[in-house]
Structures are given as structure tokens and as C-alpha cells.
Amino acid sequence: MQEHNLHVYNTLTRTKEKFEPFSPPFVGMYVCGPTVYGDPHLGHARPYITFDVVSRYLRHLGYKVRYVRNITDVGHLVNDADEGEDKIGKKAKADQLEPMEIVQMYTNSFHDAMRALGNIPPSIEPSAAGHIPEQIKMVQEILDAGLAYESNGSVYFDVEKYAKTNDYGKLSGKVLEDLISSQEREGVRNLDGQSEKRSSLDFAIWKKANPEHIMRWESPWSDGFPGWHLECSVMSRKYLNFPFDIHGGGMDLQFPHHECEIAQGKAATGIDPVKYWMHNNMITLDGKKMGKSYGNGINLDQFFTGDHPLLKQAYSPMTVRFYILMAHYRSTLDFSNEALQSAQKAMQRLFNAISSLNDVKPSGSSTFNVQEWVNECYAVLDDDFNTAQLLALLFESVKVINQLKDGQTKLTEADLDLFKEKVNLFVFDILGLKDEEAQSGNQEEVDGLIKMLLKLRQDAKLSKDYATSDAIRDEIQALGFKILDGKDGSSWERQS
Template sequence: MIQEIQIYNTLTRKKEVFTPLVPGKVGLYVCGPTVYGPPHLGHARSAITFDLIFRFLKQIGYKVRYVRNITDVGHLVADADEGEDKIEQQAKLDELEPMEVVQIYTNLFHKAMDMLNVESPSIEPHASGHIIEQIEEVKKILDSGYGYESNGSVYFDVEKFASENEYGKLSGRKIEDLISNTRVLDGQIEKHSGLDFAIWKKAQPEHIMRWPSPWSDGFPGWHIECTAMSTKYLGETFDIHGGGMDLTFPHHEAEMAQAQAAHGKPAVRYWMHNNMITLNGQKMGKSLGNAISLEQFFSGNHPLLEKSYSPMTIRFFMLQAHYRSTLDFSNEALQASEKGLERLMNAVAKIESLPVSDSSTLNIAELTANCYAAMSDDMNSPIAIASLFEGVKFINSISDGKSTITSEDRDALKSLFHAFVFDIFGLNAEDQNESGSNEVLNEVVDLLMKLRTEAKANKDWATSDKIRNELAAIGFEIKDGKEGVSWELKK
């Protein structure tokens, strides 16, 4: 079942045939969230992108170990390395223990991921749970000569590394440009060069998050956690490393250098980066203060949102764009996705009851091949979705009596749609809002429907329209179909 696929490797800037290190198995590492704030649309894009990759690789027969970390230590909040740990900063604001903050936002993240139907990774390691492994990596880097200790902190010697290895290749940077562009920051006296980055940082007295190490009581530098955890769970060399495009520099560049320094060989074979979500053409991000949280999307509680958007709408919206393109948020675009998704899901539900004939007027095998070909070409979900809509048109046409399908093809079509819609794209039928669980409400509305149907039978249009219009005003949508009346409570 395993077929040839191509993926775009940021390192080489082109699509490459994907060949795993170990046949049939894939090691995938993705930078997860820093849990100091509520999850926003950007987190969803990354999570959904790599969820798609995870799901597709499994679908075509690979055994995948997917590691996505939780960053809960180490980020510095200020320009200088003297700054407080970001998580600690938030903790002080909230008057909570740092790990309490971590727990709160980790839970929120998990909840949002569940709602978006993002599968759990195989392993979700916390940086704080791998301090020992990180210290070991720091030791290896010191042993290899690419690190130096300075006043209790340990730094990575970028210029030395660059003189003997490639540095800047991933992000397309030249070391000379970096040197001339680096800002001179306070507290840099400890470093030999402004390019150097901390791999272990001595904690200031007031710093709460701290661990003992051979150099000082402190905390690990940001970049080292991914090297330590990917090495532990996937090995010194593994297949795919993913993350948001904004992480390519300096984070991933530093990771590449560190791993090379520590292990004497490159760690990552394919680098994959998802692009950003934009809002009015500008990147949506926590640091820009324009991030809309996922909770706000689900509830519609944000000035920029005209209405609430379900998790599946968000998911489908993202799948309709290629992961390497920026995706611009707008109410109009989201509403278009919402309707498209509804049409897709309605068609899926219809397949089973489609009437069969002696012949098919659409080539299902070809449709199937197109879908897999699209995904095999660097996870081109929008193309695959376009093919699926070809199938939707066909399905509706059959139920309209204008096209035909054989029993065999109907089974194939059903398999195709189930594989793509549910397994690969991870879309699921939405619950029929809260009304679905409210039996009494259902019965009351059904009663009104019955009264309206009776009024219609008596040609008492005044009464039937009154029932329909007043229910509509409350938010109910009344659908008169050939098989009878149905209704839905729209938010």
C-alpha cells in the first residue's frame, strides 16, 4: 500500500521523494506549543497540518511515531538573556505557580485539539520532564568543543561551528549577514558573540523555575529541548521535523547546529514548515496581539467575528489551503468553508442509500487515484478536496437520477470518501448543536411542525407561515423536503 510521496524539504527548497530511514516506518517530530497562553488559530494550523501528515502517512501504510513536545520552560521574555522565564512572568501576573500555568494552558490546548479532532501524537514530552536529557546534550556539545561556559551559563559557539560546518542553510542566511545584523544587547558580555545562544542558562536569584546542573542552578536554553527529546524518542537521526515557518530561524537553525555538534551528524532528513495564518494580511500571532483564540472562534465571542465557527469549519478551512501558503482569515472565507463542508458531509451521508445500476457514469478508480496523487504531492489537500467535490457532484447527480453507479463502484466510492473525509482529513459529523440533546425541546418543536403540517394541509397559510416565521426568528431553520419536514437550530 505504501506509495511514493513527495514532500517539500525546507533545507533544499524543493520537493523530494520521501524515503524513510527505516522502510515502512516514519519518525516525525513537531514543535508544539509554549503553554503560557490560550491556544489560537495559529496553533491550530500547525497542529492540523501535521495531523494531516500523520494521518496520511498512516493511511498509506506507514507506522509512524509522532512526537510533539510541550514547551514549558526556558523561554526568555525580554530582549536580553537576563529576562525572566516567560512562564514565570505569566505566573506572577496570575499569581499562580508556574506549573499551574503550564497545566491550565496544556489542558486548554488539549481540549481545543480534541474539538478539532486532532489526534494525539504518539508521545507528547514536556521540556520540564527532560532536564536531565538536556543537560546531557549540553555536555556533549561542550565535549565536542562547540560550547563554552561563561559565568554559570553555557553558550553555543556559532561562529566556530559556522567555520567548520554549514550554518544558516535552513533559513537561507549567511553568517556574515547575521554578524552584521545582530543587535547588541545588554547582558551579552557573557557571550563571545551576539550570535551565540544559550544552551544552559544560570537562573537569577528570583527565578523560580530552576534545576541543578554541573554549571549552575538554572534552566535549559530554548533550542536544546527539541534536540534532547527528538534524540531520546526518535534517535540521533530521524525522518521529518516540522513546525511553523516562524521557527526556522533561529530555533530550527540552532537545533540543526546543536545536533550536528552533539552527535557529529545531521539529525533531520526532511524539514517541513507550515505557513502562517494572516489577519488583514498580517500574521496572526500572540506577540502582535491580534491572535483570536480557538475558544473565541468556537463561541463567536470576539469583535472581529460575525458568528461562531465550529471546530470542523476551522479544520476544513485550513485543509482547503495548502499548508505552505499563508491563509487569510475572514468571516466570508470561513462562512464559505462552513457551507462547503456541509455540502460535502451531506453527500457522504447519502452514498450508502444511492440506487445502483448496471453501469457507472464516473470512473471511481480514477477519482481515487487523483485524490491519492494530490496528497502524495506534498500533501496537497486542496486538490484532493477539489476531487472529492467532483465526487459530491456525482453523488447528487445519482440521487437526482441523472447519473448511475454500480454496486461495486458505490462501495468503492464509500471507501474513498470515508478514507479521505474521516480518516485522512479528520472531519467528523458535527453534533446537531445542543438541541440534539434536549429531548423536551425536540418534542416541542416537533409538535409545532406537526401543527404547521396540519395547517398546510388545510391550506391555512397564515398559520403555517406564522409558525415557520416565528421559529425562524428564534433561530430555527425549517426545511421542507420531499420526504417531510425537518428542522435545525442554527446558532
Template sequence: MNPTMPLKVYNSLTRQKEVFQPINPPYVGMYVCGPTVSGESHLGHARPFITFDVVYRYLKFLGFKVRYVRNITDAGHFEEEGRDAEDKISKKAVLEKLEPMELVQKYTNLYHWAMSRFNNLPPSIEPTATGHIVEQIEMIKKIIADGYAYEANGSVYFDVEKYNTDFSKKGQPYGILSGRVLEDQIESTRELDNQDEKRNKSDFALWKNAPAEHIMRWQSPWGEGFPGWHIECSAMSTKYLGEEFDIHGGGMDLQFPHHECEIAQSTVCNHKMPARYWLHNNMITINGKKMGKSYNNQIKLTEMFTGTHPMLAQAYSPQTIRFFILQSHYRGTLDFSNEALQASEKALKRLWDAYEWVIAQQFADNSTAKDASLDANVVKLVGEFTEFMNDDLNTAKVLANMFELVSIINSIKDKHIQADALSSATVQLLQTQLKQFVEEVFGLKNERESDDGKLNGVLQLLIDIRKEAKSKKDFLTSDKIRNELAALGVQLKDEKDGGMSYSIS
């Protein structure tokens, strides 16, 4: 183990692992693209938010003072500019007969609820697009003034070709992040509506003129309309993190066009590349297939937690999903299947059992390890936690080490290994490092201690009292417990083995 090995992260911009050097240590500014709250989050959304929660936690663990900004996209935007491009939020609001902001609130609440079930820490600032219309308009005005955007019929478009021509000379062509060259981008662009307004097919909207039926609209120098999607992240990251900040994160699917557009907009306005390190997590596939509306395999988080989706064999708890995501490196693909999730559920339980036992254990003082090689192995496995995290945040390798330690812990617990095999110092190191990495860095939360876990305990207690009452022929008490629970929606069921179980409706 080399304790001085610094943190390295894979920078999508340079396509290599780089030593992480913040602009202004110990301060770190991190911007992560947040959700579009026009619908419920699904399994695919869980990965970036859990991945960057661990990045946030680890940076704090290393002693950095992190400002973590994650936006909420609550103004209508075009997910892709095309025939079927709709302002997702206002269209759905009409369909569900809700005020747009009522819909935004509903899905924001659901999103926050899911994030807290995952035990994700709230970001330092969570700005909304609708709360920053002024900043977005100011930025667009600046881009027009510099000659990199133009107005057409009340909409404003970014002039990608002009940007590419000018900034290629400065070593920053359009496509620098995704590696796409402009010619390819134009060729792959479909015939889209409003194309006649644009000078070139690759130009993207900074501001859109709102048609009469469009509910979400704001006054601007170009008439009533609403901002394009990309400009909000440029405006909010600049406002809260400055013209140049340390980390910009998001899913790989955002590299192009979203992050490419952000780079172009911010560079024109601030004359510098907005972020130093661009981190992207890979996608989740489902049974080997890409997740998407067209495949009908987008499983909502509420469906994951309750098991109410035809593809699910059972409910999966938020912590099982968190653990499943941490079991692979964030840049690798991750394939969902019931078998994989069930294996994660079992493994997580095994980890908690060993963890709880070893943390609670008071070992006798022992200055010298009776088994020096085992002692050295434990020190090595624990020491590698930091080493693996410093190597581009390899949570998968840390967990592999934790499971080697689980085997050793279980052998001590079962007395196959004597407790004095390890020195007190090593035991203490094991206890503190496990606690820090399991709870602080990985953010795993013991669900047995959660409200669900407590409810389970209370119900078990009532079942025991009822059993006791029945055995004393106190049917008044036993019936009362059964009937009152039934009134609360809890059904008691006799099991074949003489025990009792319950179900909640």
C-alpha cells in the same frame, strides 16, 4: 491516475519536493515542535497542529507505523534573546500568583482541550522539557567536551562561529536550513543583554544562569539555572526517535533560529543531521496582516470557539476552523477574515449533507453504468485523492474534487441524475474513499453528532413537548419546562414565525 506514484514532500532543507523514503520502513519517526504552555493557544497555533495531524493521519493511511513525538515546552525559555527577554513562564506565574507548574497545567489542559475539539489525534509521545532536564544537561556536557560550547558566569553558550567554520567544510554550515549566511545573521542581531558574556553575537544559550528571583531552576554542573529553548527539542527528539529520524515539522517561523540551532546541537552530539525531511507550514494572516502581539490581532482559540473577540462577527466551531485550514495548501499563506470563515462554514455543511446522504444510501445492484462518462469522471475524481495527497499533501485539491463529487451526489439525490448512471462498483468506491478521506485522513468530525449537537437535539425535543402542552392548555407542564430550563441557564424565546428558539447563558 497513477496508483504507484509515491508520496512526495517538500523538504525545506533541500528546497525541493522529494520522494519520501523512510530510514527504516514501515516505521516513520516524526517530531513536531509543540506549544509553549505559558499562555493560551491562538489561531496561529491551530495551523501547524492541524497540518501535522493530517500528515500523521495520511502516513498511517498509507500503512506506515508512525511514532509521532510532539513536545510541551514548560520550562522557561527566551523567546528571543533581548532586552525584554523574560522567562515567560515564571514571570507570568508571579503576576498571576500561581505556582509555575500550576500555570503549566492550566495551559496544558486548555491546549489538550482545544486539540480534541479540532479532532487532532494525540501524539504517540508528548514529552515535557521539565521532564528531560537530565538529558538536556548531558547533551550540553557533550557539546562542551567537543569544544562547541563554553561556560560564562554560570551560563553556557553554543559557539556558532566555530561550528560554522568546521562544519562548512563538511557541507553543513550554520544556516543550511534557513539559507541565511552567518555574516547576515550577525549584522541583523540587535545589541542584546548578556552579549558581553558571549564570544560572538550569534552564539545562543544552551543553559542560563538563574537570577535570584527566577522561580524555575535546576542544579547543573554550571550552577543553578534553566535550559535554553533549543536544546530541549534536540534532547527529546534524539531520545525518542534516535540520532537520525524521518520528519521534523513545525511552523515556518521556527526555521530560524530554532530549527537551525537544533541542527547544530544534534549534529555536534550525534555526528549527523538529525532529520531527513524538514516540513514547514506557512503562517495565518488576519485580514492581510501578520498576526502578532504588536498588531493586537492574536485571537485565542477559546475566543474563536465562542465568538468573543472584537474582530469576530460570530463564533466559529473547531471543525469549521479545521476545514478552513485544509482548504489551502499548507505551504501557502492563509488569510483569516470573517467572510472566509463564513464561507467555510457553509461549504462544510454542504459537504456533510451530501456525505451523510451518500454514505447511508443503499443503491440497487447495477453492473453497468448507464452514463459511462459520468461514471469514469467519478472514478477519476476519487482516484485523484491519493494522487494529490502524494503531491506534497495537497488537501486543497482533494477538497476541490470532493466538491465536484458533492454536486454529482446532490444531482442524484434530487433525481436530476438517475441512480443507475453509476455502476455499483463506482458507487461503492465513492462511498469508501469519501469515508476514508473525510473522516480518517482529514479528520473531519460531524459536529451535529457531538455533545453540542446532542444538546441541541434534547432542547429541541423539550421545546416541542412544551408547545404540545401549551396547545392542550397544560400550562403546568409548559411553565415547568420553561422555569426549569431558566434555572439551568437556558432561556426560551418566542420567534416571530411562531417557532421558538433558545439561548444559553
């Protein structure tokens, strides 16, 4: 395993801590996955790209990462439905489809979007519906520990009792008294099951299903379904064991979801389940938060096709990925056409420089300190995965590459090899970017053909037949290629 100085920001302590997993070289990482009842949207892009880079970097450092990300396909109530219907069940009835058909459909489209964004699939992607027995078992464990109670067929976690001996709120910074008074101020909530609870803070770990509820399972307490926080506790425990190293998710999940995960896990096992809690920040759109009520929710597919009133053009999946990586994961990030267009251009410039790196010839001496640059790249990644700074350093490398081409900067063969290796490592392996344009399989044939045309154009220029040379250039450009005239002849690249 590589020596490193990786520090990660731990929400639990609100500080950056040196990363030291429980049993190196193994690292367990759990990230809250999607609820598959709708198309993947922009809000899905950020957490999964963030933790994709985290897993890529950890693996690069030599860790054996087991990355677990769940598929939520069960048991969550519809926000605006007073009957407490299962979200997936409701959609199924509306569309006249089997619930599991819906689940499969949106799981597939989620996977498609993730693949397009360049995310490596997790090691294990367990589904909540596939872990009902384990969830029933954990409910029983919490009951046995005396930290939950049954009420009318449902089982609720007893928050106030748990809080007597545990710090409920340590992750989110909530104070129990504040929560109570805040809820009193809000008045009595009319949500289903409120009267069954001893305290409004208590949350369901097993919920009795209404008669019309489609997705339901037998349990010792009722025909019903597991509570909304339970699956993550159960599946992270099953595949990573408590305590495990990293738990990730969006900042919006801090409370109550992750706070409840800690409470449940501790109640059931006596073990504080997670060492490092990592939270990515939210995305805004033209400075406003996204949401259905704002009419600015955009599906990922709409980004990729440009088919949305707020989008002036299509943005490729890599442009979205690049743009997200231009900001630090703990900052809010604002999406706008202007910002995405600038990201698209910047990314193309980066790729163009990298592809031209292969043509650079080594020199007898070096005028650029490659090793120092490499060290800086590692230093910024070690500082809580600062991809924004890494990209700044990579644009420094773009400048260096261009100077190498012009002969203004020189590198020895050893330095050049190191430089090439590390530029490729950071851009493609760690940031997970892909040069989509260069993916076509007949790259070499195209290169040969265009170079032949450039030769003809050069001949025309030498005989001052500019009409012909310009015609060749215009035709090539019309096909989507740019002609770059340099001191040592012409080269070409694809137009962004």
C-alpha cells in the same frame, strides 16, 4: 504497506522529494509544541492541524508513525523583561500560583482546543522540565566536542567554530557573514549575557539563573536552566533517535530555532538529525499579521464562542479546521469573517451530501468513473499533502452525489461501495473532519419524528391544505431544520 508516490517539500533542499523513511514501515515525526504560558490561539491551529493530517495520511498509507510533540514548560525568557526572568516563572509570581500549576492549566486548555479541532493526540508528548538530566548531558556532549564554552556559569554554542566544518544556515538559507554584518548594523544588543559571548551569533545551551528566577536546576556549570533550542534536540533524539524522518513546525521557527537544532544535534552526536524538514506558513487576519501589538490576537476559544470584537459570529472548531485545510499548508492564509462564513457553508454542503449518500440506490451500470476520481484524490495528497485540491475533488463528489440522488448519474453496487468508502476515508479519516451537527446521540429518533411530520405535511399538500403544510414546514424550520422537497418526496437536514 500501501504503494504510494508521496512527495514532500523539504525545506532543506527547497524541492519536493519522494518520501522514503529510514526504516519503513516506521516513521518518526517531531513537531515543535506549544509554550504553555497562555491560552491557545489561532496561531496554534495551523501547524497542529497540518501535521495531524500528515500523520493521518502516513498512517493510512500503512506507516507506523511515532508522532512526538513537546510541551515547553521551562526556561524561556520574557521578551520585555530585562532581568531575563523565566516566562512561566514570571506569570506564576504575578498570579500567585505555582509554576507547575500554570503549566498544567495551560496544558489542559491546549489539549481541549486540540481535541475540539479534531487533532489526534501525538504518540508521545514529553515536557522539557521532565528532561533536564538529558539536556545537561547534551550540553556536556557539545562541550566535549569542543563546540561550546562556559562563561560565567552559562554555556554557549560556538557558532563560528561549528561553521568552519559545517554548513550553519543550510536550512534557513542564512549566510554567516550576512548574519554577522546584520547584527553589527543593529548595534550592540543590550540583552542579558551578551558580554559573556564570544560572538553575538552564539546561543545559550545552558543559562545561569538570576537569584529571583523560580525555575532552576543544578548542573555542573551553575544553578540554571537549559537553553531555548535544546529541549527539541534532546527529546527528538531520545524518542526518535538521530537521524529521524520528519521534523515539522511553523516557518517562523526555521531560524534560529531549527537551524540551531541541526547544529546542536550534529555537534553532540555527529549525526545530521533530520531527513525531511517541513514548515507550515503563517496565518494573517484581515490581511494583517497577528500579534499582540496589532490588537488582533484571537484565542481559539474566542473563535469558538465568537466573543471577540473582530468576529461577527462564532465559528465552530470544524469550521476553523475546514478553512485551514482549504489552503495548502505552505501558503499564507488570511482569516476574515467573510472567508470563514463561506467555509462554514461549504462544509455544511459537503456534510449534507455525504449523509445523503446512504440513501442512494445502485444501478446496473456506472456513468461516473469512481476509480479515476479516487486516483486523483491520492495523487493530490501525494503531492505534498495538497488538501486544497483534495477538497476541490470532494466538491466534485458532492455534485456527483446530488446527481445520483436525482438519477442523473448511476453507479453499480461495487462502484457505489467504493465511492462511499473513499468519500468517508478522505473526509473523516484523512482530513479529520467531523459532522458536529450529526453527533447527537438520538439522531434516529429525531429522523423518525421529522419524517412523521413530513408525512402529515404531504397529506395536507395533497388535499391542498397549504396553510397546514406551510405551518408544519415553518415550525420544523423554526426548530433548526431545513425541509428539502424533491421529486420523490421530502427529506430534511440540519440548518447550518
